[in-house]
Amino acid sequence: MPRLADKNVPMTVENHFTLIATDGGARTGELRTPHGVVRTPAFMPVGTLGAMRAVHWRDVREAGTDIVLANTYHLMLRPGAARIAALGGLQRFTGWGGPMLTDSGGFQVMSLAQLRKVAENAVTFRSHIDGQTVELSPERAIEVQRLLGADIAMQLDECVRLPAARDDVERAMNLSLRWAERCRRAFVGGPEGAMLFAIVQGGDVPALREQSARALVAMGFHGYAIGGLAVGEPQEVMLEMIEASVPSLPAERPRYLMGVGTPDDIVAAVARGVDMFDCVMPTRNGRHGVAFTRFGTVNLRNARHADDPRPLDETVSWPATSGYARAYLHHLVKSNEPLGAMLLSEINVAYYQALMAEIRAAIAAGTLAQLRARLVADWARGDIAAV
Amino acid sequence: MPRLADKNVPMTVENHFTLIATDGGARTGELRTPHGVVRTPAFMPVGTLGAMRAVHWRDVREAGTDIVLANTYHLMLRPGAARIAALGGLQRFTGWGGPMLTDSGGFQVMSLAQLRKVAENAVTFRSHIDGQTVELSPERAIEVQRLLGADIAMQLDECVRLPAARDDVERAMNLSLRWAERCRRAFVGGPEGAMLFAIVQGGDVPALREQSARALVAMGFHGYAIGGLAVGEPQEVMLEMIEASVPSLPAERPRYLMGVGTPDDIVAAVARGVDMFDCVMPTRNGRHGVAFTRFGTVNLRNARHADDPRPLDETVSWPATSGYARAYLHHLVKSNEPLGAMLLSEINVAYYQALMAEIRAAIAAGTLAQLRARLVADWARGDIAAV
Numbered sequence A, B: 001m002p003r004l005a006d007k008n009v010p011m012t013v014e015n016h017f018t019l020i021a022t023d024g025g026a027r028t029g030e031l032r033t034p035h036g037v038v039r040t041p042a043f044m045p046v047g048t049l050g051a052m053r054a055v056h057w058r059d060v061r062e063a064g065t066d067i068v069l070a071n072t073y074h075l076m077l078r079p080g081a082a083r084i085a086a087l088g089g090l091q092r093f094t095g096w097g098g099p100m101l102t103d104s105g106g107f108q109v110m111s112l113a114q115l116r117k118v119a120e121n122a123v124t125f126r127s128h129i130d131g132q133t134v135e136l137s138p139e140r141a142i143e144v145q146r147l148l149g150a151d152i153a154m155q156l157d158e159c160v161r162l163p164a165a166r167d168d169v170e171r172a173m174n175l176s177l178r179w180a181e182r183c184r185r186a187f188v189g190g191p192e193g194a195m196l197f198a199i200v201q202g203g204d205v206p207a208l209r210e211q212s213a214r215a216l217v218a219m220g221f222h223g224y225a226i227g228g229l230a231v232g233e234p235q236e237v238m239l240e241m242i243e244a245s246v247p248s249l250p251a252e253r254p255r256y257l258m259g260v261g262t263p264d265d266i267v268a269a270v271a272r273g274v275d276m277f278d279c280v281m282p283t284r285n286g287r288h289g290v291a292f293t294r295f296g297t298v299n300l301r302n303a304r305h306a307d308d309p310r311p312l313d314e315t316v317s318w319p320a321t322s323g324y325a326r327a328y329l330h331h332l333v334k335s336n337e338p339l340g341a342m343l344l345s346e347i348n349v350a351y352y353q354a355l356m357a358e359i360r361a362a363i364a365a366g367t368l369a370q371l372r373a374r375l376v377a378d379w380a381r382g383d384i385a386a387v
Helices: A004-008 A057-062 A072-077 A081-086 A090-094 A106-112 A138-148 A166-187 A206-219 A235-248 A263-271 A281-287 A319-323 A326-334 A338-365 A368-381 B004-008 B057-062 B072-077 B081-086 B090-094 B106-112 B138-148 B166-187 B206-219 B235-248 B263-271 B281-287 B319-323 B326-334 B338-365 B368-381
Strands: A017-023 A026-033 A036-040 A042-045 A068-070 A100-102 A114-118 A123-126 A133-136 A152-154 A195-200 A223-226 A255-257 A276-279 A290-293 A296-299 B017-023 B026-033 B036-040 B042-045 B068-070 B100-102 B114-118 B123-126 B133-136 B152-154 B195-200 B223-226 B255-257 B276-279 B290-293 B296-299
Touching (some): A017 A338, A057 A338, A068 A072, A072 A081, A072 A106, A072 A138, A100 A138, A138 A166, A195 A206, A206 A235, A223 A235, A263 A338, A319 A338, A338 B338, B036 B042, B036 B338, B072 B106, B081 B138, B100 B138, B106 B123, B133 B138, B206 B223, B319 B338, B326 B338, B338 B368
Parallel strands (some): A042 A276, A100 A152
Antiparallel strands (some): A026 A036, A114 A123, A123 A133, B017 B026
């Protein structure tokens, strides 16, 4: 007699990921979504409220972005998931049109909401906008993400703030596993080609990471994320947790490291088999006057740039990176002119996407180690000397 | 024996303006500047600090902008005129590259600076940034504008806040005339093709406007501005002052109405012979959630747009005007997402420039009256009904 699960979910989960090449642990491939193909390793800029902060959608795309992330927690509170559904889903609502991944809302509930309470059935919280009480269950998280029109939906999970006692980490990991199964059932019958990713939890305990990964793979998902990292832990811990998780994940499915990270974090994680990333760094740093460049980060607020006619990097093809004087960018940032945040944010998104393109090409050519050595040396070199 | 003036300034002031066609009092033409040709009637968006607020230079140009205005007062305080000169002038510093008009700084000294004191020789004020005492004489105003690299510099003048006693208006007008002559002398020997515009003053007194215009024309300038308006007076007063000034201005020289204005103000002033305009309205309104459209202004903050999938105006070729749902613009504005201010500001600049293109074409075709009747009827009709 079939188990309950067999009646409700298909025995196989369709695979939309194609591996093109590998280079050591690193992989390059393509992920087909309802709204287009994502080249991996892929970086997803974060458009929390359905908009990249201070970056035109046109520039998001021209920078080489294949997929963006939007935050379910924010969008369900404002403008509301049903409204976005009525307007044709996030891709049409925003005009972006391309692939979108939505998180489950769980992470933001933990970090932003007031009076949150985690129970077996759901997490309950007060909206940070109007104080209303909202319940987010695994089933509701899937429903909301379906209304938003996610190409890739994420399971609801519970993240534990590190450092944490092992018991707490284990309890949250096990709750996340039960929620994964409930999300999986709720997801059945979703839109053609849409995907559901599970999230490996287990804090900073390698054994729990492995246990979580194995349990999720046994259930079967379109892809697997590694969650609960990039929350302030040392890079070694993050890399160790990737290494504890990846061997248990199927080679043919995409792997997504949530909330990561610096260019250095990304290259290190790619070398360990990660395919997808998201982070607010390019846009947040841009708004704060900091540019990512070949020679590391550059703080345009610094007075050393005030009389510098040189661009950030004349070798970069992105127009704003090679076309504006550092003196002008400095002036804009110091004067709080919106154009400063706009230019630096697009410069940073373009930097990240050019980096991903280099990484993909190097994996295809089998030269990722050489690329990484060059990148690390350049970052360590630091910015060009002041004029 | 030649008068003193004859020894210091050329007897003739080169003319860079070409009239192409007239239609009643309205004119269309071309003004050649060192950085390119300006089609008139022209609208100059305001880039106070050397940047359009929340609009990319690329979009400023693609919207059909030929020339922009920058504020001398702000730029001389930060980043400083000598610095901008060392960086190649405003056009190069900002990356805009095209024609720029700089005001003299006088208007902002009156409206922004602390402890300002107007004397015969100069206006003295405290910087609103660092409290330092700064002196702005007619000669210094020209020097600063030369350092900034202005294609068109403006004379230093004194604006009187209306309503004002006739004596005060007359005193300021006469001071402005003496400053005009000093600016004219200081301007001699400036860069090839650069222009100096005088400013007609005289408050709301037609006889003083005429007197001011005649006196300035007798001195001889590349162009003539009408200043001290758009400061809260009724439109009839503004139009009456234009009518009092224009007959005394030479037909072959460009005429610039400073700080104006609404689309309706612009069309009315064009019909009375004005060739150039500047105003912060498109960008300021954009930042405040208000769009200019064929059917008048639309406040995107209004809840009626929350579920409206329609664009602001599907007949407009500007991508953001016809390509984004009102519901999305509403969401961005309500959420204070920078993209909201960005899109509405460029939508508004594009609206203004499309209006100017229509105006120029109508003058060339001799159909300005019909265009104006249609525009006024459309504006009066108001926005499309809510869904």
